[in-house]
Amino acid sequence: MKNSHRLDYASLAEVLGQRGLVDPQRLKLTLQASQRGPIPFTEALVADGLIGDWDLSRVVCEVYGLPFLPVDFYTLSRDVLAGLDHDFLRQHRLAPLSRHKRVLTVCMPALVPAEVLGLLASTADVHVMPVVGTVNSNNKWLAENLPIESALPAAGEQALDWKNIFDEGDANVLLNLDGDPNAPPGQAP
Numbered sequence: 001m002k003n004s005h006r007l008d009y010a011s012l013a014e015v016l017g018q019r020g021l022v023d024p025q026r027l028k029l030t031l032q033a034s035q036r037g038p039i040p041f042t043e044a045l046v047a048d049g050l051i052g053d054w055d056l057s058r059v060v061c062e063v064y065g066l067p068f069l070p071v072d073f074y075t076l077s078r079d080v081l082a083g084l085d086h087d088f089l090r091q092h093r094l095a096p097l098s099r100h101k102r103v104l105t106v107c108m109p110a111l112v113p114a115e116v117l118g119l120l121a122s123t124a125d126v127h128v129m130p131v132v133g134t135v136n137s138n139n140k141w142l143a144e145n146l147p148i149e150s151a152l153p154a155a156g157e158q159a160l161d162w163k164n165i166f167d168e169g170d171a172n173v174l175l176n177l178d179g180d181p182n183a184p185p186g187q188a189p
Contacts (some may be wrong), residue, residue, distance in 0.1 A: 107133035
């Protein structure tokens with residue numbers, strides 16, 4: 001069965017509005033916000049409580065004729081991540097499930113635009129087979145399997161960040177105030 005909808009957020013928003021599942025004005029605002037910010041449209045819909053996670057995934061499966069396979073129902077091997085851009089996967093909330101030669105099956109957080117899947121395919125030199133998952137299960141999987149590494153200072157080093165910048169400034173001022181005690185008042189050390 002061929003669907004007439006393109007994998008993109010605007011088409012999904014149109015369907016959700018036509019079916020009366022989400023208020024069209026809220027859809028428009030959420031779509032605009034997701035285009036300007038780092039939170040994908042599907043994640044914003046679920047996070048704002050505009051539609052349930054499972055309901056959103058069900059609609060995507062119906063409209064686009066894609067299989068439903070949440071990442072938490074699938075056991076994957078860690079070597080599927082080899083050669084994939086982990087930051088890209090985190091950014092788009094994609095969970096790779098399996099790889100067979102040059103075919104990569106990837107679980108979407110309900111839906112990602114076709115351009116995102118195309119970019120993944122071209123950068124990883126694979127054919128991407130998308131399946132529909134849920135926003136929350138993909139986010140949970142990413143947090144467990146691809147956590148963001150924090151840039152902690154090495155042992156004994158002090159991090160230069162906003163938490164201690166004022167302490168360092170105060171220390172430098174005090175150091176400059178502790179000049180030559182024999183210098184006449186009003187003169188710089």
